[in-house]
Amino acid sequence: MRKLWITAAALLALFTAQAQEQHAEPPYVPETDPAVLQKLDEWQDWKFGLLMHWGPYSQWGVVESWSICPEDEGFTQRKPYGIPYFEYLKKYEELGNTFNPVKFDPSKWAKAAKDAGMKYLVFTTKHHDGFCMFDTKQTDYRVTGPQCAFSKDPRSNIAKEVFEAFRAQGIHAGAYFSKPDWHTEYYWWSYFPPKDRNVNYDITKYPERWNKFKKYTYDQIEELMTGYGKLDILWLDGGWVRPRKTQTAESLSWLKTPPQNQDIDMEGIAKMARQHQPGLIVVDRSVHGPFENYRTPEQQIPEKPLSYPWETCMTMAGSWSYVPDDHYKSVNTIIHNLVDIVAKGGNYLLNVGPGPDGELHDAAYTTMHNIGLWMQVNGDAIYGTRAIAPYKDGKVCFTTKKDGSVYAIYLLGENEKLPATISFKGLTPAKGAKMVMLGAKEKLSWKKTGEVVEISLPAAVQGKPWQHAVAIRIDHVS
Structure with missing residues (x-):
């Protein structure tokens, strides 16, 4: 009995250790490129940035992209509830045709960000729905596409206009780019219905289709790296698109379908991007490895300081995307968050979502103005500091x-x-x-x-x- 008890205890200890190892965060992989290390050090001095989620979905005031994802989660629900999926998808994809933000004035956004004390911007060039807010040559599903109402406007290449306006205010520019693309036939092939957020065909059975997706992704990122001026950050979202060997317990929890090797060749993408943009910070979100130069806890602040570069991304209001009557956090809350984050060695990336006409809520401007009043007095305690x-x-x-x-x-x-x-x-x-x-x-x-x-x-x-x-x-x- 004693031997059996010892064996059982040993097995329990082994299973516990394995479970802890499964849920343990993989170690941070330090960057070795001197130019990137220098840029990371500069980035850690900036401390405070602006994230912007914007696309045709703002016309409905719904969550960005996720309502076309066929998962039964609270944040993916279609409105009105009960509408058939493919009927909804068709109407959603037609939003690009009517997107016409006639009040779009990125210089106004940039001035508000500068007055708030923000030092860098991350702008959504493409979210998971695949609609491109830049003049890509890889698809017509873009803001400059001939079917889009805004395409005849001289400001139609929105990402370029935004980056130029912010750089004119001395604010560093970063490009958000979604790795998954739910519009292209190379990721969600129309031959099969999508089942979840992942690629909807068997990559091992149709490798040529996956290779076309890899090229599609590479070519779009290269367009951004070559036609949009100086970029300091490539901020990649959609962490389920990753090599099979990098899957973790957390990433596997996203799956409703069998895991696949969704390798898009990040090594090749990073090499190409840095050839065009030396020192570029690459943030392959949640894919812990050499292409995650800093980590991005979302909507939360770590309890303790972290031993590697990190940034809390958080909404200024309740939603990442525009909601007509969204409720904004108090300036007191935002400043307390900023101080807490910076004291723990992190950066604060605060999100706001423009509306369908291109304007921000009045509350967004008021909030940024009042943050700026505090930063004008106290910024020296924030910028260029360490924990x-x-x-x-x-x-x-x-x-x-x-x-x-x-x-x-x-x-x-x-x-x-x-x-x-x-x-x-x-x-x-x-x-x-x-x-x-x-x-x-x-x-x-x-x-x-x-x-x-x-x-x-x-x-x-x-x-x-x-x-x-x-x-x-x-x-x-x-």
Whole structure:
């Protein structure tokens, strides 16, 4: 019995270890290209960016692409509920014909982003539905296609107009590109009905069709890398399109059909892209390996700092795409998220979805303006910083500059008045360290009692109308 018990315990330990290994995150693969490493270091200085989801689906105010995916998930439901799939698909694909954003003015977006303190942009050149927001020569299913209402407009090559407008404001440009394409016959072949988000035919049985899809993808990315000016980021979505050997427990959970080797030759794509755009950051989202230069937790902030470059992508409102009456996060929430992310060593990519006429919600402009008011005062505590332990203590977050100075950023609640003292543990100012609060000229006094550092704020500082958070610069720590 004792031997049986030991054997059972050993087997249980083995199964537990295997289960943990299955769910463990694969290690980050560091980049080796010096030009990319330099760009990644610069990117980590930018801290705050804008993501934009936009396409013909904005006319209906529905989720981007996902309503044509035949999966029974909450985010894939068709509206009105119960409409037959192929009837819905036909109407959805016809949205490209009526897409006519006559108020499209990317310079207005770019100015709002700059005023908000955003340093880079990631724009959707193509989402999973396959509709191209750029002048691709690989398909007519594009905004410049002859059937599209907007194609006669001189601004019809939307991605190019957007990238140029943002670069004119000094904002770095990045291209979002969906690896899966639910419109091309090379991915969703009309001979078979789609069953889920994956390729709908057997790749081993029809390898020539898959090779055409690989070429289609390669050629579209090369168009973006050669005809759209300087690009700093290639942001690839649709992580289920990956080599079979890179599948993880998480990626397999997406499958409703047997797993396939959806290898599109990322090595060849990255090599080509960097030949045209030296130093390009490649983000093959969720495919952990050499082509995921940084990782992208979606709609969440990690509990602890991560040991590799990362970026939280999150919606400014409730949806990635335009919804007529969407509810926007408060400026206080967004700034607290930004400070929390930056203190943990990450970047914050905040999404907004333009409407069918090309305008943003008024709330988007107001939100970005008010973020910018805070960043004008406190940006030095955000840009060009890195994480420093203990990262956060209570309501105080920490960042450090390359000169060794440290910022203690106190998070104010909605309508909270600045307290007379700010206290924290885990980080000690050096003897004689000088402190000043951004936006105030008065020098601050401090003392340490046991493990607690206590900073006293004079009445002249407390009396100012501070909002969201305040940043105190400590010139050096011990």
